[in-house]
Amino acid sequence: MTATCKTGTLKWYSNSSLSTEVTSTTVSPAATTTYYAVCVTNQCKSAGTPAVITVTPGVQKPTVNSPLAICLNDSTTLSANCAAGTLKWFSDSTLTIELSNTKISPQSDTTLCNM
Structure with missing residues (x-):
């Protein structure tokens, strides 16, 4: 102050x-x-x-329906719920590569991030 x-x-x-x-x-x-x-x-x-x-509350983390287990060559749709705001999915832990599609077909173990 x-x-x-x-x-x-x-x-x-x-x-x-x-x-x-x-x-x-x-x-x-x-x-x-x-x-x-x-x-x-x-x-x-x-x-x-x-x-x-003035203290503004932080953004709450989404509730993610994971971990997902699928077989090789299969696909799944990512899903999560946000209490407020817009859900976005990222393919990297630094949250710089946003996914444009939530239907994925990974070819190996994959970790996806959301905010």
């Missing part, structure tokens, strides 16, 4: 009553949290200015 004071020393607080000081400007709240920036000169505090840190 960053802020500036024209005069005095910047302090951060985790409550609007300015009674709980935050000693680090690096925070990792689990939920959206409001912090308050205050300028302090001698024993005097300015009014607190709110700074809202």
Whole structure:
């Protein structure tokens, strides 16, 4: 978190009553949290200015119907379910080669990735 004071020393607080000081400007709240920036000169505090840190939930992994076992020269259709978003399949672990078709016919043991 960053802020500036024209005069005095910047302090951060985790409550609007300015009674709980935050000693680090690096925070990792689990939920959206409001912090308050205050300028302090001698024993005097300015009014607190709110700074809202908005936490966005991460994307959940899909539920994959695997492992799939098929015989050589057979094919299968990949399937999975996403709670939200769009399901995409990749043929590499770095998620750079997207599959355009979910019907596959691998010729050896194959690991496919999804997101």
